[in-house]
Amino acid sequence: MTTTTPRTRTTTRVPGEARPAVAPRRGPRGVVWIPLAAVLLLVTVVVAVTIGPADVSVGDAAASVAGHLGMGGLVEAPSRLVDAMVWELRMPRVLTAACVGAGLALCGVVMQSLTRNPLADPYLLGLSSGASLGAVLVLLVGVSVLLPVAAFVGSTAALVATLLLAGASGGVTPARTVLAGLAVGQAAAAATSFVIFTSAQGDSYREVLTWLMGSVAGSTWTEVAIAGGAVLVLGGLLVSTGSVLDAFTYGDTAAAALGVHVARTRWTMLIGVAVLTGALVAVSGAIGFVGLILPHAVRFLTGARHRLLLPLSALFGASFLVWSDTAARTVVAPSELPVGIVTAAIGAPVFTLLLWRRRAA
Amino acid sequence: MSGLRIDHVSWGVGRRLIVDGVDCTAPAGAVTGLCGPNGSGKSSLLRLVAAIRTPAAGVVRFGEDDLTTMRRRDRARALALVEQDAHTDLPLLVGDAVLLGRTPHRAPLAGPTDADHAVAAAALARAGAAGLADRDVSTLSGGERQRVHMARALAQSPDLLLLDEPTNHLDVAARLETMRLVRSLAAGGITVLAALHDLDLAASACDHVVMLAEGRVVTAGPVDEVLVPDVVEKVYGVRCAVLRHPRTGRPVLAFDLE
Numbered sequence: 001m002t003t004t005t006p007r008t009r010t011t012t013r014v015p016g017e018a019r020p021a022v023a024p025r026r027g028p029r030g031v032v033w034i035p036l037a038a039v040l041l042l043v044t045v046v047v048a049v050t051i052g053p054a055d056v057s058v059g060d061a062a063a064s065v066a067g068h069l070g071m072g073g074l075v076e077a078p079s080r081l082v083d084a085m086v087w088e089l090r091m092p093r094v095l096t097a098a099c100v101g102a103g104l105a106l107c108g109v110v111m112q113s114l115t116r117n118p119l120a121d122p123y124l125l126g127l128s129s130g131a132s133l134g135a136v137l138v139l140l141v142g143v144s145v146l147l148p149v150a151a152f153v154g155s156t157a158a159l160v161a162t163l164l165l166a167g168a169s170g171g172v173t174p175a176r177t178v179l180a181g182l183a184v185g186q187a188a189a190a191a192t193s194f195v196i197f198t199s200a201q202g203d204s205y206r207e208v209l210t211w212l213m214g215s216v217a218g219s220t221w222t223e224v225a226i227a228g229g230a231v232l233v234l235g236g237l238l239v240s241t242g243s244v245l246d247a248f249t250y251g252d253t254a255a256a257a258l259g260v261h262v263a264r265t266r267w268t269m270l271i272g273v274a275v276l277t278g279a280l281v282a283v284s285g286a287i288g289f290v291g292l293i294l295p296h297a298v299r300f301l302t303g304a305r306h307r308l309l310l311p312l313s314a315l316f317g318a319s320f321l322v323w324s325d326t327a328a329r330t331v332v333a334p335s336e337l338p339v340g341i342v343t344a345a346i347g348a349p350v351f352t353l354l355l356w357r358r359r360a361a
Numbered sequence: 362m363s364g365l366r367i368d369h370v371s372w373g374v375g376r377r378l379i380v381d382g383v384d385c386t387a388p389a390g391a392v393t394g395l396c397g398p399n400g401s402g403k404s405s406l407l408r409l410v411a412a413i414r415t416p417a418a419g420v421v422r423f424g425e426d427d428l429t430t431m432r433r434r435d436r437a438r439a440l441a442l443v444e445q446d447a448h449t450d451l452p453l454l455v456g457d458a459v460l461l462g463r464t465p466h467r468a469p470l471a472g473p474t475d476a477d478h479a480v481a482a483a484a485l486a487r488a489g490a491a492g493l494a495d496r497d498v499s500t501l502s503g504g505e506r507q508r509v510h511m512a513r514a515l516a517q518s519p520d521l522l523l524l525d526e527p528t529n530h531l532d533v534a535a536r537l538e539t540m541r542l543v544r545s546l547a548a549g550g551i552t553v554l555a556a557l558h559d560l561d562l563a564a565s566a567c568d569h570v571v572m573l574a575e576g577r578v579v580t581a582g583p584v585d586e587v588l589v590p591d592v593v594e595k596v597y598g599v600r601c602a603v604l605r606h607p608r609t610g611r612p613v614l615a616f617d618l619e
C-alpha cells in the first residue's frame with residue numbers, strides 16, 4: 001500500500017490528510033513596512049543634507065545633486081559655495097552614514113541568528129578590536145599605510161585568528177566561535193591599549209579616541225564608494241538569505257533536518273559578515289550599538305522572519321545612523337561628537353527598554 | 362522491502378562507541394518504537410538515521426535510497442525529525458514556525474508560496490493545533506509546543522517520520538491523542554520510528570519495538586516478542602508482569618516494586 005517515490009513529486013500534501021486544506025488567506029503580512037522604511041530613508045537623507053551650520057534648502061540640495069548627475073539643465077544651479085557644501089561635504093557624509101548604518105544592522109541580524117545569541121553584534125568575532133589595533137598603529141606609531149587599509153587588514157586578521165582558534169578547539173559551533181572571538185578581541189584590545197598608553201600624546205590621543213568611538217566626519221566620495229560598494233554587493237547577498245537563516249530558528253540540528261548544510265552555511269555567512277564589517281569599520285571606526293539594537297527593535301515591530309527582518313533592519317539602520325550622525329555634528333556645534341557616543345547614548349537605554357518590554361510580553 | 366533498514370551502524374565520540382553496530386528495521390506503514398534506558402543511544406541513533414551525524418560504519422537505507430549519501434534536500438523531503446527538546450528564543454508565530462517545514466520543498470532563497478501556507482495550515486489542523494496558528498511560540502505550554510513541533514514535521518510531507526520522545530510534557534489524553542495521530546499517519550503509508558520512554562505507551566501503540574541498551578540492540582521485533590518480562594528485566598533491571606488489556610488485547614506492563 002505504500003508508494004515511496006517522493007523524489008520528483010511536488011509534495012504539497014500533508015501525510016494522511018483526507019480533504020484538501022483550506023489555505024487561510026495570509027497576505028503579505030508586514031511587507032508594507034518595506035516601502036515605509038524606504039521612504040523614511042529617502043526623507044532622512046534629504047533632510048539631513050539641509051541641516052547644518054549654513055542654511056541649505058531642499059531645493060538647493062536637489063539642484064546640486066541634479067547638477068552633478070548631469071541633469072543640471074532642469075533646475076537653476078545653486079551658488080558655488082552651496083553646491084560645494086552639499087556635494088563635497090554633506091552628501092558624502094550622509095551617504096556614508098546611511099551605508100554604514102545599513103551594513104551594521106544587517107550584519108547584526110546575521111550574527112545574532114548564526115550564533116543564536118541575542119547579544120551578538122557585528123564585532124563579536126573580534127573584528128572591531130582588530131581594526132582598532134590596525135588604525136592605532138597608523139595613527140600613533142606612524143605605520144605608513146592608509147588608515148582604512150590598516151583597519152581592514154586588522155579586522156581580517158582578527159577574523160582569521162578567531163576562526164582558527166574556534167576550529168582548533170573542536171569546530172565552528174556558535175558557542176566556540178563566540179568564545180574565540182572574545183579571546184581574540186580581548187587580546188587585540190590589550191595590544192591597542194598598550195600602544196595608546198606608550199605612545200599617545202595630546203592631539204593624537206583625541207584623534208585616536210574619535211576613531212575608536214566611531215565617526216563618519218570628513219567622509220568623502222571614496223568612503224561612500226567603499227561602504228556603499230560593500231553594502232550593495234555583500235549586503236545584497238546577505239539580504240537574500242532570509243530562508244536559510246529562518247531554517248536555523250530551532251538550532252543546528254533542525255536546520256540540518258531541513259536540508260541546510262550547517263557548517264558550510266555558517267562559515268560562508270560569517271566570512272561575508274566579517275568582510276562587510278571590515279569594510280565598514282575601515283571607513284568609520286567601530287560604531288557601537290547599531291548592529292546590536294536595530295535587529296531587536298525591528299524584530300519587536302515585525303517578528304523574527306528573516307525575509308522581512310533583513311531588508312527592514314538595513315533600511316532602518318541606515319536612517320538611524322544618519323540621524324545619529326546629524327545629532328553628533330549639531331548638538332555641540334561648532335565642535336562635534338564621535339557618532340559612536342550618540343549611538344551609545346541612544347542605544348543603551350533603548351536596549352534596556354526592549355529587554356524590559358520583552359520580559360513583560 | 363520498503364521502509365527503513367539500519368545496517369550495522371556505529372557511531373562514537375572519541376574512543377567511546379555510543380551506537381554500536383545497530384542492526385534493525387522499521388517497516389513502512391507501521392509504528393516502530395525505539396526503547397531503552399536513558400543514555401542508551403536512542404537520540405543518537407535517530408540523528409544518525411536523519412544523517413545529522415555521519416555513521417563511522419554501516420548504512421541506513423530508506424526504500425531504495427541510501428540516506429547517508431543522499432542529497433541533503435532530497436533527504437529533507439523524504440524524512441522529518443521531531444527533536445527531543447527543540448526550542449527557540451525568537452519571537453515567532455506558530456504559523457511561521459510550521460512553515461519552516463516547507464523549507465526543503467522550495468528553492469533555497471525563495472519565500473513560502475500559497476501552497477506552502479495551505480500545507481502548513483493542514484499540518485497544524487492534523488496535529489490538533491489549528492487554533493494556535495496566531496500565537497507566539499514562546500507563550501505555548503509544553504504540550505502545545507510539542508504539537509507545533511509535530512505540525513512542523515508534517516508540513517515537511519515526509520515518508521519517514523522520526524520522533525524523539527514525542528509524548529514528553531503531554532498529559533495522558535494528549536499522549537494518547539499523539540499516538541493516535543502517529544498510528545493514523547502510519548496507516549496512511551508513512552514509516553514511523555519513535556523513541557519512547559514509556560514502555561506502556563509503546564506496548565499500546567507500537568507495532569514493532571527495538572530495544573536498545575548501551576548502544577546495542579538487545580531485541581527487536583513485534584511488540585509481543587520484545588516487551589516481555591525477561592527483556593525488561595535484562596535492560597532496565599526491574600521486574601514486571603505482562604498482562605493483556607481486556608478490551609484491546611494489547612500487552613500491559615505491570616511493574617513490581619520489590
Ligand SMILES: Nc1ncnc2c1ncn2[C@@H]1O[C@H](COP(=O)(O)OP(=O)(O)OP(=O)(O)O)[C@@H](O)[C@H]1O
Nearest residue numbers: 374379397398399400401402403404405406445556
Ligand atoms: N555529541 C556527544 N558527545 C559526547 N557524548 C554524547 C554525544 N551525544 C550523545 N552522547 C552520549 O551518548 C549517550 C547516548 O545519548 P543519547 O542522547 O543518544 O541517549 P538517549 O537514549 O536518547 O537518552 P535519553 O533517554 O536520556 O534521551 C549518552 O551517554 C550521551 O551522554
Ligand SMILES: [Mg+2]
Nearest residue numbers: 403404445525
Ligand atoms: Mg534522547
